Amino acid sequence: MDPLLIVSCDCHAGGTPDEYRRHLDPAFRERYDAWLADRAGQDARLAQALGVRLAEIDPGDAGRGERRGPLSNHWNAERRIAVLDADGIAAEVIFPQPAGAGGPPFYPFGQPADPKDPALVAAGCRAWNRWIADFVKNSPAPERHAGLALVGTVADVGAAVREVEWAREAGLRGVVLRSQPFDAPPWNHPRYEPLWAACEALEMPVHTHGGETPEYGDLPGSRSIWFTEVCWFAHRLFWHLLWSGVLERRPRLRLVFTEQFADWVPDLLHQLDALHAGSVAGMTRDAALRLRPSEIWARQCTLGGSFLTRRECERRFAIGVANLMWGSDFPHDEGVWPGTREALHATFDGVPEPELRAILGENALRLYGLDAGRLRPIAARIGPRPQEFAAARGAAA
């Protein structure tokens, strides 16, 4: 049997400060330098926000070690490819790092701070978009990286559309939106129609990635409350575009929900179908959807299941075997690397081969339009064999 072609649907990367500076519009470089000068303060605030020790924050352009750290080892294509090879992963989808840790300048991805200046956010995202496009192009194996474009502000919808068009042209494979448009009306507002039209026409899947919420302040328990709620905010895009009719009207628009757990999907679809059917009396529907919400999910949505657990994998039929991907979350500390193979066995042992192939790679291959012709020989060289997963978990080795 052919080895498995594995795609990690959730990896992170980021440039060095010098690299970002080069990719940043000159008008913003002075502010970037001032931001960099406060780098120690940025790192300390990031460490506090993430709940990690300051020493675990990658120091940026200097001193990058070989150690296992939450944010290390993400900036160098050769080293990334060595990690992918060791993990048995043929290709990866790349999200940015959090800001201040090799992530885009001026973008609060994964941080509670919320810069209120849309021009600044747009410039920071543009620097990321240009950096990741160059990173992929200059990699020794560009076919192994699917870079995603950040659209961190939709205050100017026309500018957001132009960024998506640029990203497609530059070879990026999808768009990352914020969990909600903090500086603009909610996602069900008609003003975003041109953005959905562009993402559909250009076949750019639209992503949310767990990490963003409104601000919580510094109160007892706030950090754990944030952890409890953060994924829910990332889910919201689905039912905003569902009930406002966007997904039904645009059947080729694709949504991807990455690193926000997977266990919630079956109960949510049950709830939405009940609401749609009007089976809870008095809850009349205001969006005249012809399809059931679960049908729209099946047609247009994919769950990017980073460090997917066995418990979540067991719900794969209710989520949709064709609607579930696996991700390593490299190089983050909550991800599976460097224990990737053990983690794969813990989750997938005993799962039949067709389901294994779909979840571990084929769904992502299709969704992102990756180059199967170039990836299959790589998978043949590094991928695990499906029979390695044949033994049911707990059975004799």
Next chain:
Amino acid sequence: MDPLLIVSCDCHAGGTPDEYRRHLDPAFRERYDAWLADRAGQDARLAQALGVRLAEIDPGDAGRGERRGPLSNHWNAERRIAVLDADGIAAEVIFPQPAGAGGPPFYPFGQPADPKDPALVAAGCRAWNRWIADFVKNSPAPERHAGLALVGTVADVGAAVREVEWAREAGLRGVVLRSQPFDAPPWNHPRYEPLWAACEALEMPVHTHGGETPEYGDLPGSRSIWFTEVCWFAHRLFWHLLWSGVLERRPRLRLVFTEQFADWVPDLLHQLDALHAGSVAGMTRDAALRLRPSEIWARQCTLGGSFLTRRECERRFAIGVANLMWGSDFPHDEGVWPGTREALHATFDGVPEPELRAILGENALRLYGLDAGRLRPIAARIGPRPQEFAAARGAAA
């Protein structure tokens, strides 16, 4: 076998405008009269918010009919008792109606509108609290009604505490808080300690009831988005008081989550226990809880499962058989009345008698300190027999 002693943990009532006027502090009567004068406008907005036809809104002090309507038949103790008898329900827990439909004046319970004047909200809630206390006292069978006090603003925590003390003194059985303190800091703020202390010391269970969210505006799909999200907002009190350590520090404080579905509890407890155990690396805990979140839930929380479905009832062991109650939601249209007995069979057929007794009545009897000595003879007269539920669903009659 003794008939079942059934307690509905979720019923609604409200006074006539004249009754509320009498119970309202005189300083607010002029504003109340102005509000009443706009009653037609209030009703129209309420109908729109609830998604019902205007004709289904109970017109208040006049024209209350016998028809099955979402908001009818809630104001008269004799008629309520006849409904309870017909339903086989020995006792009921009473929440207010939505404002403008027999609910308290100036309180936006179940409505998107959010009056910003804490003094006005406090006066409206006080009118409800005094009305429901009188309603119970003047009923031909006070032991069959457990009235709950509304604390609709916590802008003044001392005033909120005094209201809880008054309510206890007046014979009310618990406190209803808003899903979040819209006019004050979030529930994990230390400023609420006196409120939790009072509710614990006075053994007043603290409730949220599904219905309140931030404002959504009038955008495509907004109403269905509201329905999708509304219960989540009512759950939040649990993890705010969990992670801020309030529940562990106050082991006799009781929380009740009413009419917000039940299926979410097992997955939530799984998530919170994982977060507490630090099993998701990098997610360190900031509240040093000795007990696991699921242990705190089991000790202190109860789910008020209005129109509980069979699917939810099947999760009773993960929710906790001792932590689940059933409610009819009388007189609301989404509730089970007048098909109460059929609904009970649809959900509970085949459930063993001890679980049936716990969920349908004994849990509420204990939680609210109801008068078992007076309720058991009533149950003996009107309650269904447990053997009626003995046949598994789908088995031959």
